[in-house]
Amino acid sequence: MSDNSLRIVWVYPDLLSTYGDQGNVLVVERRARQRGLDVARLDVRSDQPIPTSGDIYLIGGGEDRPQRLAAERLRRDSGLTRAVENGAIVFSVCAGYQILGHEFINDLGQREPGLGLLDVVSVRGEGERCVGDVLADIDPRLGLPQLTGFENHQGVTHLGPAARPLAQVRAGRGNGTGDGTEGAYNDTVFGTYMHGPVFARNPLLADLLLKLALDVNALPPTDDRWFEALRNERIAAAEQPA
Numbered sequence: 001m002s003d004n005s006l007r008i009v010w011v012y013p014d015l016l017s018t019y020g021d022q023g024n025v026l027v028v029e030r031r032a033r034q035r036g037l038d039v040a041r042l043d044v045r046s047d048q049p050i051p052t053s054g055d056i057y058l059i060g061g062g063e064d065r066p067q068r069l070a071a072e073r074l075r076r077d078s079g080l081t082r083a084v085e086n087g088a089i090v091f092s093v094c095a096g097y098q099i100l101g102h103e104f105i106n107d108l109g110q111r112e113p114g115l116g117l118l119d120v121v122s123v124r125g126e127g128e129r130c131v132g133d134v135l136a137d138i139d140p141r142l143g144l145p146q147l148t149g150f151e152n153h154q155g156v157t158h159l160g161p162a163a164r165p166l167a168q169v170r171a172g173r174g175n176g177t178g179d180g181t182e183g184a185y186n187d188t189v190f191g192t193y194m195h196g197p198v199f200a201r202n203p204l205l206a207d208l209l210l211k212l213a214l215d216v217n218a219l220p221p222t223d224d225r226w227f228e229a230l231r232n233e234r235i236a237a238a239e240q241p242a
């Protein structure tokens with residue numbers, strides 16, 4: 001943490017903020033403040049440089065064209081890559097997740113290079129678009145309860161050996177490869193197809209980022225009754241036959 005305040009960077013809200021992904025920054029910011037932390041939140045538009053000294057970077061989903069523009073600008077800027085080299089934590093959703101990989105298929109049908117911060121490659125799925133509620137068991141090493149989310153993507157993401165699946169789906173498609181994996185992560189970089197926003201549905205995932213950023217094993221408890229009610233509602237919805 002820099003000068004005693006936790007720096008949370010919301011990357012390109014003008015291009016990457018579909019399906020309520022902005023909620024992720026609201027939730028992580030609030031949960032940090034509830035723990036008495038001093039938080040500096042920076043919303044960085046795509047015409048602004050990405051600061052390299054942030055603690056947590058959040059990137060949301062986007063439509064195909066904004067996704068290409070965001071990838072072009074992030075490659076040119078290189079601030080996010082330097083931030084990861086400095087030990088920053090990055091959490092990305094859907095289009096943001098695809099951009100963090102080695103490449104994805106852009107709106108022109110061409111292979112678009114990503115940032116290579118995650119060992120994943122995204123291609124265009126040949127089948128139906130993946131849309132609907134997701135239930136997924138998170139990697140047991142991360143020690144969190146089952147995740148719930150909402151997915152809406154055409155891309156299918158293949159993991160390389162340096163990326164671990166974030167979770168295994170019980171309902172929904174996740175990475176769309178048919179192997180049941182959902183999302184990917186390495187030490188400090190995370191990607192998921194789950195909107196929701198995913199931190200509102202799974203606040204302990206936001207806490208995981210906070211713990212990594214603060215380098216602590218535990219945080220003071222919070223009153224999560226509202227989150228639990230939402231979570232139970234979404235689990236029931238996802239378990240209903242289509």
Ligand code: GLN
Pocket residue numbers: 018060061062063064067093094095096152153154155156
């Ligand atoms: N355009 C990407 C896809 O369809 C990502 C969509 C999204 O971010 N919701 O795969």
